[in-house]
Amino acid sequence: MGYALIISEVRRGVFEERNLDAIGIANLAGKDAYLLIPEGNYNINGNMVDKIIKVKTEESMFLNPLIITGLITKIMDSSASPEMVIFTHSSSGIEMASYLAGKMGLPIITDISGYEKNGDIFFKSYYSDKVFGQFKKTKESPLILTVRSGSFKDFATDKGKQAEETTVEGLSGIEERSFIEYVEEEKTGVDITKAEFLLSLGRGVGNKDEIPKFEELAQLLKATISGSRPVVDKQWLPKERQVGTSGKTVKPKVYLAMGISGAFQHIAGMKDSECIIAVNKDPEAPIFQYAHYGIVGDANKIRDKLKDIIQGG
Amino acid sequence: MDILVFVKRVAATQEEELRIIDDGKNIDLSKIPFKMNDWDNYAVEEAVKIVEDKGGSVTAISIGSGESDEVLRRAIAMGSKDGILIESNETIHDPALRALAIYNFIKKENMQFDAIFTGVQSEDDQFAATGGFLAGKMGLSYASMVIGIDAIENGYFVLRRELEGGLQERIKIKTPCVLSIQSGINEPRYVSIMGIRKASKVERKIMKFNDYAGSGDAVIDLIRWSYPEKKGGATMLTGEVDAQCKELLEILKNKGVY
Numbered sequence: 364m365g366y367a368l369i370i371s372e373v374r375r376g377v378f379e380e381r382n383l384d385a386i387g388i389a390n391l392a393g394k395d396a397y398l399l400i401p402e403g404n405y406n407i408n409g410n411m412v413d414k415i416i417k418v419k420t421e422e423s424m425f426l427n428p429l430i431i432t433g434l435i436t437k438i439m440d441s442s443a444s445p446e447m448v449i450f451t452h453s454s455s456g457i458e459m460a461s462y463l464a465g466k467m468g469l470p471i472i473t474d475i476s477g478y479e480k481n482g483d484i485f486f487k488s489y490y491s492d493k494v495f496g497q498f499k500k501t502k503e504s505p506l507i508l509t510v511r512s513g514s515f516k517d518f519a520t521d522k523g524k525q526a527e528e529t530t531v532e533g534l535s536g537i538e539e540r541s542f543i544e545y546v547e548e549e550k551t552g553v554d555i556t557k558a559e560f561l562l563s564l565g566r567g568v569g570n571k572d573e574i575p576k577f578e579e580l581a582q583l584l585k586a587t588i589s590g591s592r593p594v595v596d597k598q599w600l601p602k603e604r605q606v607g608t609s610g611k612t613v614k615p616k617v618y619l620a621m622g623i624s625g626a627f628q629h630i631a632g633m634k635d636s637e638c639i640i641a642v643n644k645d646p647e648a649p650i651f652q653y654a655h656y657g658i659v660g661d662a663n664k665i666r667d668k669l670k671d672i673i674q675g676g
Numbered sequence: 677m678d679i680l681v682f683v684k685r686v687a688a689t690q691e692e693e694l695r696i697i698d699d700g701k702n703i704d705l706s707k708i709p710f711k712m713n714d715w716d717n718y719a720v721e722e723a724v725k726i727v728e729d730k731g732g733s734v735t736a737i738s739i740g741s742g743e744s745d746e747v748l749r750r751a752i753a754m755g756s757k758d759g760i761l762i763e764s765n766e767t768i769h770d771p772a773l774r775a776l777a778i779y780n781f782i783k784k785e786n787m788q789f790d791a792i793f794t795g796v797q798s799e800d801d802q803f804a805a806t807g808g809f810l811a812g813k814m815g816l817s818y819a820s821m822v823i824g825i826d827a828i829e830n831g832y833f834v835l836r837r838e839l840e841g842g843l844q845e846r847i848k849i850k851t852p853c854v855l856s857i858q859s860g861i862n863e864p865r866y867v868s869i870m871g872i873r874k875a876s877k878v879e880r881k882i883m884k885f886n887d888y889a890g891s892g893d894a895v896i897d898l899i900r901w902s903y904p905e906k907k908g909g910a911t912m913l914t915g916e917v918d919a920q921c922k923e924l925l926e927i928l929k930n931k932g933v934y
């Protein structure tokens with residue numbers, strides 16, 4: 364049995380939960396799990412992996428695809444090369460994985476959310492989850508993967524014994540790409556994570572002129588407005604209103620999503636809401652798979668009707 | 677600054693039904709509208725803005741069928757100097773193959789550049805891998821999820837890249853480099869039909885994918901398509917809009933939020 368090298372994600376002292384998905388797929392595929400992590404006081408359940416490889420370096424080095432690729436290349440060129448190198452399908456995971464694949468000319472499959480052991484088949488999303496492509500590698504070589512967070516964490520189980528630990532030499536900075544600082548989003552008035560009732564708008568509402576009409580509805584319902592990424596990208600709503608992996612994670616009592624398709628980066632930010640209601644004109648929209656209640660219809664018509672009913676008493 | 681921007685024509689499936697056909701071998705895109713990949717729209721805008729400010733040129737390049745000419749025309753209408761189509765009538769699913777062809781093309785045609793821009797991801801395959809693979813293969817510096825370019829100094833970009841939950845990192849990266857541009861970095865300019873018509877007059881080059889395919893072997897293979905697993909799904913509110921809305925308000929009352 365070979366092993367999978369897992370590149371962990373750590374942020375400002377925290378071992379991110381999404382690492383469990385990488386550990387989970389290694390288990391599912393029947394590989395030993397070797398965790399690569401910068402040295403530090405991270406809170407890890409050492410029973411979940413077979414080996415922990417600590418690197419004498421700072422956290423920011425794990426954000427640099429050039430440096431990490433250099434380190435992984437060394438490990439891969441050694442006598443005991445991994446059969447898989449696994450990253451999270453996150454901002455830095457994607458960046459490192461693709462760079463490593465290009466540098467070493469290795470097969471890469473990204474955004475994996477399913478696995479079939481029989482045939483070694485990986486499922487990846489296409490068209491924001493409308494369909495899935497089933498992939499296999501076609502040449503005998505290590506495989507590079509990025510895994511979707513939330514997909515495999517249940518398979519990250521306690522192995523009943525503490526992982527072996529080793530420490531490897533440090534990494535030093537390079538001129539080609541260097542870290543300057545973390546930049547925090549500006550804190551402003553609204554905090555959508557505190558709201559009990561979110562009225563969340565997606566690209567499907569059509570254009571900027573529709574937004575004030577939703578704000579009127581939100582006022583009538585005493586709901587707070589939030590939105591998907593495209594709505595924020597287009598500046599229909601300010602950044603602090605964005606729900607999702609690159610926005611906020613919310614958990615309101617009710618999440619009323621209008622004109623949102625349900626891409627995983629959005630779902631990841633709202634799936635734990637107590638009650639999800641989706642309005643979408645496409646009956647096949649992936650968001651209906653996560654919603655408790657759904658309406659197939661035009662968000663703008665539903666909005667106007669809701670306003671009529673409420674104002675009509 | 678000379679910038680090569682990679683633009684892809686993708687199916688806009690958000691409001692369409694996607695059907696798997698031929699026993700799982702294909703998906704039927706025959707009735708689906710196409711457009712420029714959203715992320716590439718931001719990448720072109722960013723490149724054009726830089727060139728407007730610092731001088732130089734933007735060249736838009738697309739791999740795809742003859743119809744991909746429409747995204748090249750759009751990129752030209754936005755301010756690219758010219759467009760190159762690397763023609764392939766087959767969809768190339770493996771991002772490694774696409775990146776290798778781009779690599780071979782750049783070498784063989786001796787393309788000059790200070791930076792290569794791609795989008796963060798294609799809307800159709802969502803691999804988010806072509807830019808990084810290309811950078812690794814070329815041995816160039818790389819950054820993805822680029823959400824702001826703060827400064828262009830001699831031989832460097834100072835830029836911000838998005839991490840998660842509103843957190844960003846600021847980095848300094850040496851040119852020549854490959855940058856994958858994140859949506860929201862700018863406001864892509866409006867392109868009029870007139871603009872596209874004018875762009876049609878700019879000559880576009882057409883190259884053959886096979887001339888750059890190298891060995892042409894994919895290292896991963898798409899063996900079949902499948903629909904997502906149904907997860908139970910929602911209780912659907914049916915009937916007339918009026919009835920649906922009343923039921924919706926009832927649910928909100930029951931949940932105690934209205």
Ligand SMILES: Cc1cc2nc3c(=O)[nH]c(=O)nc-3n(C[C@H](O)[C@H](O)[C@H](O)COP(=O)(O)OP(=O)(O)OC[C@H]3O[C@@H](n4cnc5c(N)ncnc54)[C@H](O)[C@@H]3O)c2cc1C
Pocket residue numbers: 454491564565566567568569590591592593594605606607608609610611621622623624625626627628629632642643644645648660661662663690691692796797821
């Ligand atoms: C690194 C990275 C980070 C990301 N982070 C985030 C994030 O934090 N948050 C986020 O949301 N996304 C994020 N995304 C983007 C994500 O992948 C999707 O592109 C995005 O969530 C889609 O938003 P949407 O559902 O509003 O738009 P679309 O996917 O375009 O969906 C629009 C929906 O509206 C429906 N519709 C159209 N017209 C109507 C109508 N009249 N009435 C009702 N319904 C209608 C359509 O059927 C469709 O389902 C990220 C992507 C990347 C690569």
Ligand SMILES: Nc1ncnc2c1ncn2[C@@H]1O[C@H](COP(=O)(O)O)[C@@H](O)[C@H]1O
Pocket residue numbers: 682683684685713715716719737738739740771774793794795796797798799801802803804805806807
């Ligand atoms: N067929 C293509 N033609 C031109 N550019 C492409 C093509 N495929 C991918 N790209 C570029 O690579 C980026 C990432 O694509 P992907 O790796 O498919 O998610 C896109 O945003 C484009 O800039």
